[in-house]
Amino acid sequence: MSPVKVFGHPMLTNVARVMLFLEEVGAEYELVPIDFVAGEHKRSQHVQLNVSRRQFVDRSPYQVQVMIFDRDATCFSSLQPFAKMPGFQDGDLVLFESRAIAKYILRKYGGTAGLDLLGENSGIEELAVVDMWTEVEAQQYYPAISPVVFECIIIPFIIPGGGATPNRSVVDESLERLRGVLGIYEARLEKSSYLAGDSISFADLNHIPFTFYFMTTPYAKVFDEYPKVKAWWEMLMARPAVQRVCKHMPTEFKLGAQY
Numbered sequence: 001m002s003p004v005k006v007f008g009h010p011m012l013t014n015v016a017r018v019m020l021f022l023e024e025v026g027a028e029y030e031l032v033p034i035d036f037v038a039g040e041h042k043r044s045q046h047v048q049l050n051v052s053r054r055q056f057v058d059r060s061p062y063q064v065q066v067m068i069f070d071r072d073a074t075c076f077s078s079l080q081p082f083a084k085m086p087g088f089q090d091g092d093l094v095l096f097e098s099r100a101i102a103k104y105i106l107r108k109y110g111g112t113a114g115l116d117l118l119g120e121n122s123g124i125e126e127l128a129v130v131d132m133w134t135e136v137e138a139q140q141y142y143p144a145i146s147p148v149v150f151e152c153i154i155i156p157f158i159i160p161g162g163g164a165t166p167n168r169s170v171v172d173e174s175l176e177r178l179r180g181v182l183g184i185y186e187a188r189l190e191k192s193s194y195l196a197g198d199s200i201s202f203a204d205l206n207h208i209p210f211t212f213y214f215m216t217t218p219y220a221k222v223f224d225e226y227p228k229v230k231a232w233w234e235m236l237m238a239r240p241a242v243q244r245v246c247k248h249m250p251t252e253f254k255l256g257a258q259y
């Protein structure tokens with residue numbers, strides 16, 4: 001059976017989220033890179049399906065693994081009508097929205113892997129707690145942390161034609177909001193090792209992509225103010241699946257860097 005396919009570049013946060021859960025469950029998958037710098041995700045014609053060879057290229061300052069494809073006919077917009085990465089395909093099933101894709105992956109492969117990250121094999125109360133912290137990540141944490149990552153990394157270094165200097169007032173406002181969220185996390189993590197209890201869950205792992213990039217900004221030290229949160233983050237980062245995915249994500253950004 002052909003493996004599931006993830007369409008997008010592995011350095012992108014939402015692509016990394018999907019790859020992370022595939023790595024956690026040990027599923028076989030094929031990464032189909034989209035050249036977002038060239039705007040391939042926005043074109044109506046494109047997306048190659050057959051990998052013909054793989055190679056490492058040194059696109060300084062990062063070594064990036066690229067796959068060379070035989071071009072054929074599927075277009076990305078037929079997979080993802082909003083032209084956002086990732087796209088995902090499992091046979092006839094096509095999905096978009098990284099959090100929904102991640103849940104599908106966990107439901108399809110989690111049992112075989114012996115992982116119940118969604119808490120679905122526990123009681124409805126445990127399941128509700130995982131759901132609640134999953135919503136906290138999406139509704140509180142992400143809106144607080146993402147503007148810093150956008151201002152310091154995504155706009156200047158990743159978006160083609162970027163290069164703008166970070167907007168200080170956006171960063172300051174976001175850091176204040178983030179400190180509020182981290183204070184709540186600190187209190188929670190004084191009571192349990194992970195957000196939804198003493199076992200790791202979907203809620204914890206969803207924090208990886210944006211926090212990873214936040215930690216490369218000059219504001220990473222904000223986490224030092226919250227020792228329980230810092231220890232939790234280090235536990236997440238120590239996971240082999242997390243390390244496998246994060247090795248595709250650059251940690252040093254220089255003005256003018258191209259990917």
Ligand SMILES: N[C@@H](CCC(=O)N[C@@H](CS)C(=O)NCC(=O)O)C(=O)O
Binds near residue numbers: 012015
């Ligand atoms: N909510 C979507 C967001 C997808 C998204 O914004 N993807 C970014 C990359 S992480 C993207 O495609 N950016 C390119 C663009 O907006 O042109 C998800 O979770 O999948």
